[in-house]
Amino acid sequence: xxxxxxxxxxxxxxxxxxxxxxxxxxxxxxxxxxxxxxxxxxxxxxxxxxxxxxxxxxxxxxxxxxxxxxxxxxxxxxxxxxxxxxxxxxxxxxxxxxxxxxxxxxxxxxxxxxxxxxxxxxxxxxxxxxxxxxxxxxxxxxxxxxxxxxxxxxxxxxxxxxxxxxxxxxxxxxxxxxxxxxxxxxxxxxxxxxxxxxxxxxxxxxxxxxxxxxxxxxxxxxxxxxxxxxxxxxxxxxxxxxxxxxxxxxxxxxxxxxxxxxxxxxxxxxxxxxxxxxxxxxxxxxxxxxxxxxxxxxxxxxxxxxxxxxxxxxxxxxxxxxxxxxxxxxxxxxxxxxxxxxx
Amino acid sequence: xxxxxxxxxxxxxxxxxxxxxxxxxxxxxxxxxxxxxxxxxxxxxxxxxxxxxxxxxxxxxxxxxxxxxxxxxxxxxxxxxxxxxxxxxxxxxxxxxxxxxxxxxxxxxxxxxxxxxxxxxxxxxxxxxxxxxxxxxxxxxxxxxxxxxxxxxxxxxxxxxxxxxxxxxxxxxxxxxxxxxxxxxxxxxxxxxxxxxxxxxxxxxxxxxxxxxxxxxxxxxxxxxxxxxxxxxxxxxxxxxxxxxxxxxxxxxxxxxxxxxxxxxxxxxxxxxxxxxxxxxxxxxxxxxxxxxxxxxxxxxxxxxxxxxxxxxxxxxxxxxxxxxxxxxxxxxxxxxxxxxxx
Ligand SMILES: CC(C)[C@H](C(=O)O)[C@@H](O)C(=O)O
Ligand SMILES: CC(C)[C@H](C(=O)O)[C@@H](O)C(=O)O
Numbered sequence: 001x002x003x004x005x006x007x008x009x010x011x012x013x014x015x016x017x018x019x020x021x022x023x024x025x026x027x028x029x030x031x032x033x034x035x036x037x038x039x040x041x042x043x044x045x046x047x048x049x050x051x052x053x054x055x056x057x058x059x060x061x062x063x064x065x066x067x068x069x070x071x072x073x074x075x076x077x078x079x080x081x082x083x084x085x086x087x088x089x090x091x092x093x094x095x096x097x098x099x100x101x102x103x104x105x106x107x108x109x110x111x112x113x114x115x116x117x118x119x120x121x122x123x124x125x126x127x128x129x130x131x132x133x134x135x136x137x138x139x140x141x142x143x144x145x146x147x148x149x150x151x152x153x154x155x156x157x158x159x160x161x162x163x164x165x166x167x168x169x170x171x172x173x174x175x176x177x178x179x180x181x182x183x184x185x186x187x188x189x190x191x192x193x194x195x196x197x198x199x200x201x202x203x204x205x206x207x208x209x210x211x212x213x214x215x216x217x218x219x220x221x222x223x224x225x226x227x228x229x230x231x232x233x234x235x236x237x238x239x240x241x242x243x244x245x246x247x248x249x250x251x252x253x254x255x256x257x258x259x260x261x262x263x264x265x266x267x268x269x270x271x272x273x274x275x276x277x278x279x280x281x282x283x284x285x286x287x288x289x290x291x292x293x294x295x296x297x298x299x300x301x302x303x304x305x306x307x308x309x310x311x312x313x314x315x316x317x318x319x320x321x322x323x324x325x326x327x328x329x330x331x332x333x334x335x336x337x338x339x340x341x342x343x
Numbered sequence: 344x345x346x347x348x349x350x351x352x353x354x355x356x357x358x359x360x361x362x363x364x365x366x367x368x369x370x371x372x373x374x375x376x377x378x379x380x381x382x383x384x385x386x387x388x389x390x391x392x393x394x395x396x397x398x399x400x401x402x403x404x405x406x407x408x409x410x411x412x413x414x415x416x417x418x419x420x421x422x423x424x425x426x427x428x429x430x431x432x433x434x435x436x437x438x439x440x441x442x443x444x445x446x447x448x449x450x451x452x453x454x455x456x457x458x459x460x461x462x463x464x465x466x467x468x469x470x471x472x473x474x475x476x477x478x479x480x481x482x483x484x485x486x487x488x489x490x491x492x493x494x495x496x497x498x499x500x501x502x503x504x505x506x507x508x509x510x511x512x513x514x515x516x517x518x519x520x521x522x523x524x525x526x527x528x529x530x531x532x533x534x535x536x537x538x539x540x541x542x543x544x545x546x547x548x549x550x551x552x553x554x555x556x557x558x559x560x561x562x563x564x565x566x567x568x569x570x571x572x573x574x575x576x577x578x579x580x581x582x583x584x585x586x587x588x589x590x591x592x593x594x595x596x597x598x599x600x601x602x603x604x605x606x607x608x609x610x611x612x613x614x615x616x617x618x619x620x621x622x623x624x625x626x627x628x629x630x631x632x633x634x635x636x637x638x639x640x641x642x643x644x645x646x647x648x649x650x651x652x653x654x655x656x657x658x659x660x661x662x663x664x665x666x667x668x669x670x671x672x673x674x675x676x677x678x679x680x681x682x683x684x685x686x
Pocket of ligand 2: 184185215423424427428582616
């Protein structure tokens with residue numbers, strides 16, 4: 001039976017993760033879940049972000065379910081670099097998977113795009129690029145200060161995530177992969193991405209391909225999101241594009257993500273794209289759909305495609321039945337989803 | 344009298360620049376304009392991108408009006424790095440100014456946002472960051488290949504563009520500046536930007552401030568673009584955010600930009616955000632509004648605030664009179680705009 005580690009985290013994290021576990025237990029009874037106390041609260045209490053012993057324990061699980069970590073009182077970077085990115089890098093989660101659908105029942109912000117018309121997935125590289133942490137500062141707080149950030153890209157890292165994107169596209173109906181980069185300015189990294197993309201594309205004659213600059217892709221996600229099927233891109237571009245994709249499909253309240261180590265050598269991690277939302281924490285009004293959809297990605301990754309499909313269908317039922325603007329209660333949504341999933 | 348250099352460029356560049364010049368001549372008779380043949384066509388013909396002698400001549404002008412350069416047959420980076428970015432860097436155009444308004448008469452893609460409700464300007468840094476060209480490749484075309492891109496940020500470069508943003512905000516009604524960065528991941532550059540921002544903000548107690556991560560800003564530009572007044576950000580983030588801002592305000596057909604050296608030590612450059620659009624080139628159907636609005640920014644920069652205001656008002660009249668979806672003719676739009684501007 002699957003052994004998962006649960007990091008509920010801060011703010012609305014515990015509320016939404018609670019519903020995701022409810023749904024997981026419903027579709028796959030007997031999952032063994034261990035809770036880990038990590039995030040802003042622990043940092044405030046103990047000064048610890050991610051002790052090595054905890055990292056080792058997490059490594060022994062099949063997957064990690066994460067709610068949200070952070071709050072405005074923690075200095076920027078402490079939890080992001082010390083916890084979230086540390087896990088992504090330590091567990092070699094090089095596929096950061098972010099599907100976006102405009103679900104029937106959801107009103108998106110775009111006048112011309114109707115439910116059902118957007119169904120894309122961004123395959124964001126998760127272990128390289130500007131997220132490598134390769135930067136520095138000289139002459140801090142003087143007029144001569146200089147600060148650098150370096151984007152590191154390896155053939156190894158770029159090629160494997162592109163391969164994953166093509167494999168996913170091959171299993172989808174439209175079979176199309178869009179590479180997004182900024183090859184006209186970032187000529188070194190851009191060339192590496194383009195050449196690796198061309199090589200992998202040549203091995204997949206059944207998959208259609210296109211290339212777009214990141215600025216153009218950001219624009220087309222707003223003017224014509226339906227054109228995308230699978231998008232593969234680097235770590236930072238993927239961060240930005242997936243928030244746009246979330247926005248045009250009804251907001252980050254619905255956006256799921258997986259940080260995946262496809263080979264299963266390390267645990268993959270699943271988390272809603274949204275943050276800890278301290279403003280609504282504890283009120284029981286957070287939408288658990290993103291966390292529940294993240295749990296569906298978890299099930300899929302662990303080989304329970306059937307259970308994953310049931311959870312996804314439950315979400316579809318829930319969203320189709322919503323009245324736009326009507327208030328929701330986190331617990332009630334979780335109960336309904338668990339019910340639909342086993343019906 | 345103003346001496347301007349005109350780089351009409353490729354594709355629709357000459358068509359739209361023709362209208363911008365028509366309007367300039369109407370509101371400020373006697374402008375001395377010299378044409379420079381640069382872009383894809385020249386590169387194909389001669390292999391030259393931007394000869395030093397031409398750069399020297401351009402430096403002798405008060406401003407540069409640029410249409411669009413490039414076409415798909417030129418390898419990525421050749422014209423971007425060799426011409427556009429070379430000019431921005433050589434002429435120290437550190438303020439890349441990109442206003443976005445949802446004009447009355449224009450139907451944007453967002454169902455909930457009405458004309459008049461968006462009026463923001465992005466002050467994008469233009470001479471640093473990932474655009475510095477500091478990157479490299481090792482072991483090209485082998486499994487060991489690594490490619491880097493470095494973001495270089497100086498206190499000098501960051502502080503001056505932030506100062507410009509605050510000065511602009513001080514002249515606007517809402518007096519608000521939003522800093523956009525990714526301080527939680529790019530901790531070195533992010534810290535430099537944050538500290539410089541805090542210092543300049545302290546000197547402007549009359550200007551409201553906020554900070555957003557770039558992914559959140561990309562999302563809010565879609566869900567609530569009205570919240571922005573002046574946005575200041577780095578070179579790459581500005582590239583992406585301004586295309587989103589253009590998309591939500593009716594498309595890059597309307598988006599103007601200025602690459603400005605505020606001290607006037609070097610010529611500033613004004614260009615529509617759109618590219619050369621080879622697919623519609625020569626058909627006389629390109630919308631010249633972005634080029635004409637860029638000419639208005641040029642007038643403003645050269646101290647002709649009055650003429651600039653007349654051009655902007657002419658655009659407002661033109662757009663208010665358009666029927667959504669009706670075809671337009673580049674020449675006719677230019678004639679109308681020139682007429683409105685002198686009426
Ligand atoms: C919190 C932050 C480190 C993270 C990222 O930038 O990847 C978040 O924005 C995300 O998209 O998961
Ligand atoms: C063509 C390219 C170099 C340029 C940029 O990235 O700055 C363009 O996208 C822009 O926004 O002006």
